[in-house]
Amino acid sequence: xxxxxxxxxxxxxxxxxxxxxxxxxxxxxxxxxxxxxxxxxxxxxxxxxxxxxxxxxxxxxxxxxxxxxxxxxxxxxxxxxxxxxxxxxxxxxxxxxxxxxxxxxxxxxxxxxxxxxxxxxxxxxxxxxxxxxxxxxxxxxxxxxxxxxxxxxxxxxxxxxxxxxxxxxxxxxxxxxxxxxxxxxxxxxxxxxxxxx
Numbered sequence: 287x288x289x290x291x292x293x294x295x296x297x298x299x300x301x302x303x304x305x306x307x308x309x310x311x312x313x314x315x316x317x318x319x320x321x322x323x324x325x326x327x328x329x330x331x332x333x334x335x336x337x338x339x340x341x342x343x344x345x346x347x348x349x350x351x352x353x354x355x356x357x358x359x360x361x362x363x364x365x366x367x368x369x370x371x372x373x374x375x376x377x378x379x380x381x382x383x384x385x386x387x388x389x390x391x392x393x394x395x396x397x398x399x400x401x402x403x404x405x406x407x408x409x410x411x412x413x414x415x416x417x418x419x420x421x422x423x424x425x426x427x428x429x430x431x432x433x434x435x436x437x438x439x440x441x442x443x444x445x446x447x448x449x450x451x452x453x454x455x456x457x458x459x460x461x462x463x464x465x466x467x468x469x470x471x472x473x474x475x476x477x478x479x480x481x482x483x
Contacts, residue, residue, distance in 0.1 A: 325365055326380075330354045337368065337380060339388050346388040348380055364433045367426065369395065369404065379406045383435065384424065392444030396451045398469045402428045403456050407444045415441070423448065425458060425465075429473040436478060438465050 329336040335352045337360070338345050352358055356374035363369055368380040370390070379393040384406070392407040409421035418441050425436040440460025442448050449458045454470040463482040471477075 323365075325362060326360070326368055328360070335372075337370075339368070339380070339382075341365075341382065341388065346382075348388055348390050350378070350380075350390060351375055363402070363404070363426070363428050364431065367404075367428075367433070369393065371395075379404060379426075381406070384408045394449060396449075396456070398451055398454055398456060399472075400429060401469055401473055403451070403467075403469075404428070405449050405458065407442055409442075411441070411443045413443070415443075418443070423458065425456070425467065427467075427469070427473065427476060432473065434473070434476060436467070 325341065326337050326339045329338060331349075333354055335350045335354050335358065337348045337350055339348065350370060350372070352370070352372040352374045356372050358370060358372040358374070361369040361371075363379075366381055366383045370378045370380060372378070377393050377395060378390050380388060380390050382388045384391060394405045396403045404426040406424040406426060407421075408424055411421050412418045420439050421442055423438050423440070423442050425438060427434045438458050438460055440448075440458075440462055442460070448460075449456060451457075454468065456467040456469070458465045458467070461483075463480065466479045466481065468477045468479070
């Protein structure tokens with residue numbers, strides 16, 4: 287009899303708690319933040335990090351060439367951009383915004399205020415500067431899940447610095463001049479200024 291009373295008391299307490307949480311949830315005061323749908327999952331293949339991206343009913347396989355034993359982080363910037371920071375291979379952007387297929391590209395990143403900035407090397411370039419031809423980088427700004435993308439032509443190589451942040455300004459050095467992005471007025475009011483060489 288005593289055991290039955292204890293069980294009834296526990297059930298009553300659980301019902302009160304469930305009702306309380308239901309009222310809190312429905313009040314809107316503690317509404318959970320909307321979490322964006324994850325578009326990727328990881329797999330280890332022979333010690334190599336493989337990333338699979340789910341897009342439009344299809345799944346794309348990206349061989350990152352990064353060891354799974356390295357320290358790495360993956361950040362979903364948006365539904366079209368995944369940023370990989372690996373102690374093994376460096377910083378890369380995985381995206382379908384450069385070509386029609388998902389692929390992996392060298393990248394650099396930084397932060398200006400609360401805005402994330404990325405420079406993506408969209409094309410391969412020769413190691414010898416004398417043999418280089420004009421190629422392309424994409425400049426990406428992200429804030430609160432919103433993304434703005436710009437494009438710059440120049441002479442870029444992933445192992446040479448091409449950009450710097452000074453205060454609220456990101457400057458991209460193209461080899462033919464500079465392109466300055468002023469973020470001083472916030473994400474919605476980014477200004478772009480070209481400064482020919």
